[in-house]
Amino acid sequence: MTFSIVGRDARTGDLGVAVASKFLAVGALVPFVQGGVGAVATQSYVNPTFGPEGLRLLSSGLDAQAVSAHFQATDPGIAQRQFGLVSASGGSATFTGSGCHAWAGGYAAPDVAIQGNILAGPGVVTAMRAAWEAGTDLPLPRRLLAALMAGDAAGGDRRGRQSAALLCAGPGRGYGGLTDDWVNLRADDHAAPCAELARLLDVHDLLFTRPETTRPLTPEQLDWLRALLIRQGYAAALPAGPWDTDTETAAWALYGTENLEERWVPGGQVDPVALAYLQQRYGAEG
CATH class of the missing domain: 3.60.20.10 (Aminohydrolase, N-terminal nucleophile (Ntn) domain)
Incomplete structure (x- = not known):
């Protein structure tokens, strides 16, 4: 059978x-x-x-x-x-x-x-x-x-x-x-x-799956991510410039919502697989 x-x-x-x-x-x-x-x-x-x-x-x-x-x-x-x-x-x-x-x-x-x-x-x-x-x-x-x-x-x-x-x-x-x-x-x-x-x-x-490779977010990708985090209600406002603790807190909350905890990388680094998923889900270039 x-x-x-x-x-x-x-x-x-x-x-x-x-x-x-x-x-x-x-x-x-x-x-x-x-x-x-x-x-x-x-x-x-x-x-x-x-x-x-x-x-x-x-x-x-x-x-x-x-x-x-x-x-x-x-x-x-x-x-x-x-x-x-x-x-x-x-x-x-x-x-x-x-x-x-x-x-x-x-x-x-x-x-x-x-x-x-x-x-x-x-x-x-x-x-x-x-x-x-x-x-x-x-x-x-x-x-x-x-x-x-x-x-x-x-x-x-x-x-x-x-x-x-x-x-x-x-x-x-x-x-x-x-x-x-x-x-x-x-x-x-x-x-x-x-x-x-x-x-x-x-x-x-x-x-x-945990990240096989990581890399820093480009300035354009960081701008996109901050705009997404504000748009989706994870932060009221976020500063421009380098990665900061407010952006990290809001990004971690987004990853939790999307069940991407295993692919989380702190400190402004990113797993390319997770980034590609988020860009496909929410729409992005860069």
Whole structure:
């Protein structure tokens, strides 16, 4: 009923799961990720205890194959189950029970496990593998999403489309750098859920990615920003000339309204991505 990819970025240690299905809110049941521990996708007559239990067993020191063996030995319904998992060290496992509906199967290699059932055919897994292997330069969320979209384009769930989800964690990747929980996006009931997930990831990257580069505002951009802050009611008046504390206070309030806190840079510096967004939203030149 579902196709998924569990992956690890060997460069950064980031972990994640991307999944799609003709099933309501697949993200509520299939993906489980814990930074520094591992990632699990549990599907096909899903046993949702595999997620937290798999992460617990990985945390206790079991490798991916040992966790897979434990599930197979202890779940009486294992013949209808399917799962994939990757550990923080890159070990992986995928399992497809003999009672899963055709086409069902998977692929596992270091840092990745791909699996699906009720698929259009084995070409879905093949396409996902090719996209994963081609995406080594992408950040993990983008790499997982590229693989998911490749599987969708290859036919995906042969019953149709309904939902998709992307869940990722990485060291200090979360909001404010205070948590490992990074990307948690879901399209729960949508005609094109993978495309909707891509749109949501674009919004996520705008709002929650920290600046890669910064630079000073030009005098023209500073004039534009001050005029915007006055026009939008963040200040009654602002002085001309160099950056000042009143402008900073008003600009910080604007960034908070727009949920751009993660892209905030104090002292008259600016993240070009945030500036471009504000200029597009409010209209500007310079």
